[in-house]
Amino acid sequence: MKQQKVFVLDYDVVSPLGVGKSNVLSSLQNNVIAETPISRFITDGLDNKIACEIKEDLSGYYKNEHPRILKAISYDRKLELAVTGYYLMEDRLKKLFEQVAPERSGVIMGIGADIFSVELLEKDIIEYLQHSDDPLFEIIYKYNKTKGNINILVNPFDVTSIFFAHKLKLGAFQKSVLTACAASTQAILLGCEAIRHNEADMVIAGGTDSIITTLSFISFSKLGILAPANDQIGKTCKPFDINRSGTIAGESAGLCVIAGEELVKKSGIEPKFEILGYGNTLDAYKITSPDPSGRGMMRSVADALQNSGVFSGDIDYINLHGTGTHLNDPVELKSLKDVFGETLENIPVSSTKDRHGHAIAAAGIQEFSILCLCMENNFIPCNLNLEKPIMEQGIDLVHSVNRKRIINIGMTNNFGFGGVNTSLIIKKL
Amino acid sequence: MKRKVFVSSCSVKAPGISDIEKLQTALIDPGFDPSLLEVMLNKDLSGYFGSLDLDTTSSYYPDRQDIKIMRNDVVASTICVSELLENTGIREEDLSNIPLFIANGIVIEKLFDKNDKVSRLFFEAILLDSTKKKLEKLYKIIPPLLALQTLTNATESYVAQYSGIAGNNTTFGNTSISAYYALLEGFRNVESGKSNLAVIGASNSSGEYSNLTFRQFTSNYSGWRESACSVFLLLESSESLKRHQKKALCEIVQLKSSNHIPELLEISTRKPFESLISEISGDLAVFSGGFTENDYELEKKEVKAKSKKSYSWFPKLGNLGAGAILMNIITAICLLKNNSVTLADCLDRDPYSRESLVKIRVC
Numbered sequence: 186m187k188q189q190k191v192f193v194l195d196y197d198v199v200s201p202l203g204v205g206k207s208n209v210l211s212s213l214q215n216n217v218i219a220e221t222p223i224s225r226f227i228t229d230g231l232d233n234k235i236a237c238e239i240k241e242d243l244s245g246y247y248k249n250e251h252p253r254i255l256k257a258i259s260y261d262r263k264l265e266l267a268v269t270g271y272y273l274m275e276d277r278l279k280k281l282f283e284q285v286a287p288e289r290s291g292v293i294m295g296i297g298a299d300i301f302s303v304e305l306l307e308k309d310i311i312e313y314l315q316h317s318d319d320p321l322f323e324i325i326y327k328y329n330k331t332k333g334n335i336n337i338l339v340n341p342f343d344v345t346s347i348f349f350a351h352k353l354k355l356g357a358f359q360k361s362v363l364t365a366c367a368a369s370t371q372a373i374l375l376g377c378e379a380i381r382h383n384e385a386d387m388v389i390a391g392g393t394d395s396i397i398t399t400l401s402f403i404s405f406s407k408l409g410i411l412a413p414a415n416d417q418i419g420k421t422c423k424p425f426d427i428n429r430s431g432t433i434a435g436e437s438a439g440l441c442v443i444a445g446e447e448l449v450k451k452s453g454i455e456p457k458f459e460i461l462g463y464g465n466t467l468d469a470y471k472i473t474s475p476d477p478s479g480r481g482m483m484r485s486v487a488d489a490l491q492n493s494g495v496f497s498g499d500i501d502y503i504n505l506h507g508t509g510t511h512l513n514d515p516v517e518l519k520s521l522k523d524v525f526g527e528t529l530e531n532i533p534v535s536s537t538k539d540r541h542g543h544a545i546a547a548a549g550i551q552e553f554s555i556l557c558l559c560m561e562n563n564f565i566p567c568n569l570n571l572e573k574p575i576m577e578q579g580i581d582l583v584h585s586v587n588r589k590r591i592i593n594i595g596m597t598n599n600f601g602f603g604g605v606n607t608s609l610i611i612k613k614l
Numbered sequence: 615m616k617r618k619v620f621v622s623s624c625s626v627k628a629p630g631i632s633d634i635e636k637l638q639t640a641l642i643d644p645g646f647d648p649s650l651l652e653v654m655l656n657k658d659l660s661g662y663f664g665s666l667d668l669d670t671t672s673s674y675y676p677d678r679q680d681i682k683i684m685r686n687d688v689v690a691s692t693i694c695v696s697e698l699l700e701n702t703g704i705r706e707e708d709l710s711n712i713p714l715f716i717a718n719g720i721v722i723e724k725l726f727d728k729n730d731k732v733s734r735l736f737f738e739a740i741l742l743d744s745t746k747k748k749l750e751k752l753y754k755i756i757p758p759l760l761a762l763q764t765l766t767n768a769t770e771s772y773v774a775q776y777s778g779i780a781g782n783n784t785t786f787g788n789t790s791i792s793a794y795y796a797l798l799e800g801f802r803n804v805e806s807g808k809s810n811l812a813v814i815g816a817s818n819s820s821g822e823y824s825n826l827t828f829r830q831f832t833s834n835y836s837g838w839r840e841s842a843c844s845v846f847l848l849l850e851s852s853e854s855l856k857r858h859q860k861k862a863l864c865e866i867v868q869l870k871s872s873n874h875i876p877e878l879l880e881i882s883t884r885k886p887f888e889s890l891i892s893e894i895s896g897d898l899a900v901f902s903g904g905f906t907e908n909d910y911e912l913e914k915k916e917v918k919a920k921s922k923k924s925y926s927w928f929p930k931l932g933n934l935g936a937g938a939i940l941m942n943i944i945t946a947i948c949l950l951k952n953n954s955v956t957l958a959d960c961l962d963r964d965p966y967s968r969e970s971l972v973k974i975r976v977c
Contacts, residue, residue, distance in 0.1 A: 230749030253879060288873040296787075298721075298766050303740070310740050314728075320737070321725040325826045326656065332830050333879050334966055339827050342766075342788045347876050347966060356873040359968075360795050363718055363766035363787040371784050375799070382802050403753050404761035467714065469780040472683070472762055472771045481780060484710070602762075603771030605783065 189445045191377040192456030193611065194281055194387075196441035197274045198554035199266050201237035201541045204246075205273055210558045213566045214587065218419040218540050220433055225262075226304040226399050233406050233414050235421055236397045236434040237542030239266070246272040254348070256337045260305055260328075263297055266438035266547070267345045267393035271352060274440060281442050282353045282387060284452045291357035291385040292349040293376050295368025295392030296342045297546035302398040306338075349389055357385040363546075366506070366601030367465075368392055370549030370609055373441065374463040380445040387444040394546035395436030402434055410510050422543075423570040424507035424536040425514050425582055432508040435542025439550035441557075458557060458611045461495060461594070464488030468604025475516045475604060482520035485606035486598065490524070493610040497528045500610070501592040502565050504556045506600045507536020508543055517600060518576045527579065533590065535583040539570040549599040553609065560592040560613045619804045620862035620977070622855060623848040624944045625698040627690040628931055629664030629841050633697070638948050640930065648841065648931055655825060655838060663820045664841030664931055665723075666690050676776060683759040684772060685721065687817040690844035691769045692776045695813060698846045699777060703858035704811065709778035712811050715799040716770045716785045717792035719818030719936035720827065723842075732757070769817040779813055790902070790938045790962050791871065792816070793845075794970035797940070798869055800849050810854035815846035818935035828905055831965040833881055837907025839932025845940040861977060863947045867957075868893075868973035882967035886913040890971045894920045896957035900946045901926050902938035903963035913963070921959065925949060938962045939970055950976040 197205060201219030202212035212219070219237040228234035246269045247258065258265040271278070282290055303310070306324060313320035328337040335344060346359035362368045362375065369392025376390035396405055405411050412431030415421045422433040449456055464485035470476035490497055506517055522529055537555055544551050559565060564587055571584035598608045624634065630648030631637045640646040650662035666686050669675070674696035676689055684692070704712070726733035732755060739751035762768065767785040774780055782803060786792035793816040800812035820840040829835040855862055872889035876882070885891075886903060899921035904910050910928040917924045925945060927934060934941050939962040946958035953976070960972040 227745045228749065229744075230746035231753060251879060287875060296766075298761075298764050300764065307740060310737070314737055314741065318729065319725065319727040319822075322727070322822055322826065325725075329826065329830050332833065332881050334831050334877050334881065335879060336827065336830060339823070341827055341965070343966065344878075347878050350875055351878040354875050356875050358795070358871065358873075359876065359966075361787050361792070363785040364770065364783075365765060365767050375784060378799070378802065382806075384798075399749070399752065400756070401761075403749075403756050404764075407753070407756060407758040408761045409758075465782050465784075466710075467770070467774040467780040467783050469710070469774040469778050471775060472680075472765070472768065480710075484780075601767075602765060603767045604774065605767060605770070 189381050189447065191380050191443050191445055191460045192449050193458040193460060194442045194444055194454055194456050195277050196554050196557055197270065198437065198439035198551055199239060199269050199273065200437050200551055201239050201435055204241050206554060206558055210562060213555065216569055218569060219542065220419050220421055223397060225397050233411055235414065238397055239436055243269045253335060257335055257340065260302060260338055262395040262398065262436065263393045264345060266395060266436060268348065270438040270440050271349060278353055285387045287354040287356035289357055289386040290355045291379060292346045292355045292389040293360040293362060293372045294346050295362045295372045295546045295549060296345060297394030300398060300401045301338065304399045345393060364601060364605045365603060366545055366548050367599045367605040367607040368546040368549065370553065370599040370607040371465060373553060373609060374465060376443050377460050380443065386448040387442065389440055389442055391440035392547040392550045393438035394544050396434045396545055397436050405434060412509060420570055422509040422539040424509040424538055424568055425575050426571050427573040427575055429509045429514060431510055432538060433542040435544040437544035437547040437551040439547060439554050441553065456614055458613055461610045461612050462489050462493030464608040466606045470604050472603050474512045475600060477516060479516045479520035479523065481604055481606045482517060482600050483523050485608045486520060486524045489596065489608035489610050495594060495610065497525045499594050500532050500596050501590065502559060502595045503532060503534040504552050504597040505534055505536040506598050507538055509538060513600065515575055518580060522579060530579045530581055533565045533581045533583045533588060535566055535568045537566050539568060552597050556595045556597045560595050563589060563591050565590050616805050617807055617851045619801050619866045620850050620855060621847050621864050621866065621943065622850040622860050622862050623698050623702055624863065625694040625846045626941065626944055627666055627694055628843040629666065632669060637944065641948060646930060650839065653822060659836055661825055661838030662932060665820065666842045683762045685763060685768065685819065687819045687842055687844055688769045688772050691815060691817040692772045694815065694844045694846045695773045695777045698848055702848065706778060710780040711809065712779045712813060713782040713800060713803045713809050714770060714774060714779045715783065715796035715814045717796045717816040717936040718766060718769055718785050718787045720788060720824040721764055721766060721819060722823040723819045723821035725823060781809065788936065789964035789966065790935055791964040791968045791970055793936050793939050794871055797972065801866060801869060804849050804851050810851045812849040813846060814849060816937040816940050817844050818842055818937045828965045831881060832906055832909060834908055835906055838905055839928065840905055841931040841934055843934045843937035843941060845937040845944065847940060847943065864974040864976045866972060867975050870971045872969040876966035876968055884967045886916045886963060887961055887969055890961065890969045891916055891920055893971055894959045896959045896973065897922050897955040898946055898949060898958040899924045899961060900942040900958060901961040902934060902942055905933045939972060943972055943974060946974055947976055
């Protein structure tokens, strides 16, 4: 049976490079690096004090929201970013979903781990410690007094998907994907699967995450994946450089609307991209590091090529996962080389994490949006901090300057914690 | 062409239930006591929580190095999948293509309390006047692998590491409908012929964090009862069953979920299983959903009105979160084994009142 084609109708992103795709495009073209000293919480006493934060005050986007949602947003940055993404696209989303029955439309979001912002509850904790053995339990209990399906503190991961469903009447499903750095890329491919298997006609796929809270930031620092403090702001994260020392904490939310060809034909909506294919594999190696053989990544990239029905030489640009960590970068390049062979030297590849940081569960949708922007504007962002590449032979790692190039077919890869590998290939229409 | 999808093997861990044999005993033994722990939820109200008691001598028990960063539900899932794949005849080289779809419930069992060491140090840090000293101390006391302990796809990652399964995959979370979504993905992989086999499963913790997350979703949270669990199924096509010379436990004949818009600001006022109750056609309905006695009674009333025979684990184990609907499937298989009646409806509803139905025919 012939598979239904799936198209991208619209997309947008809330990123440290800007809120909204035109701002992100401008930052990419002007080589902006969003890295700054952390302003979200006080960092005195920590060695590492930098991250890629979204600096813009986002409250203007959602100021008219229900007070309960506003209160929840004030304690949950992930939810705040997702809600901002909704309002950024509200009119466009409403117009698109008007054309689909609620039971034929769904939402699937990649969501990051739930580590509450201890800095926001500090005063309460100090007060409750005077008389309670379990102060956090009592604090959460105090905040969550009102009955309803949204809490002020501690919500199920599904709260973001349910928010979108509630706003846009999306009844077919509301799913949350929890596969760390690959989560929002998987959300897109699972959205495609839902359309191909007739579970829905139109789907919002995306993700939201932030690791810029005290506990998350310390946890990731202690895990050894964040680059230590650097004398030069903007030079911390160096994907594929011999002197790379880790990634940089980031945050983001992004959404894309996908639909099947039957709906596209019927509605007359002009899609922007076609999702040609994807690969999705596991390393089955170790939670702490990627499989050095790169087998899982290779299978993901190879499956994406095979399912897309394109030759490796048809790919015009690859947006890499490129975290800047010691272990991930070389395995990623090795896998690409093993799959693409000699073709790889003619395909420009780059990672943009040195510019916007690592948004973990939202990394995929942020980089998917960047790929779409690059394809629409025929340009390739360079690895800004790449001075001494770990591999030079047989690969076109774009560095020093951005390039002009027509990109008809592009690929994005996300290779996440726990060895989850996801690759996606799209075609410009 | 669409292919039939069968469950060929299953594995389970829940309080008082270490394997399928124990589950069968628990189903019929009136004296089954999973020793749920009573915890005070506020001054006057308590809840009952069941945790996993794992056999540390099991040959599948993970390495000491890994145990340090594995939650209990993750350990249980790792053992479950190793047991699931026992004697299946699956060749090692085929494992890399087997899909793995997982549902993960609540990943945190307990918040900090003053009685454990890390918590005590954490609170000591918070009480320090100087921010600098506070953060220095927090940095010192936070375990280096905390991020991995709370990693939302830890179950998937460890199951893959210990079993070698490395195909198409995801982890859905974290209310009970996520297991239905995981099952649906696995089912599609086999039904469409993309794969001959798929492993699907769920991993769930229980405890005060779960109670704090969901208590406001119900009108009255007295009679709260929930348990941790780990439940896994192996799905196979008939071709695969033949190749492995195996008999199926059941065929999955229907998968359906409700498609109403969930409430966000209010508690749902929908009757339990309002959307799917009319679909019940089997002779047995195994159901799950509520966290409380009151919710369970309402569900029971609806299901009993429609099905000749019904079963719920609630009185014994309480809510099983992400593992619920898969547990219902295994329960239906056990209850209908060697029975002339073979069709069962496995129902679940999550805290947002999203309903799911898996209809099975026991082989």
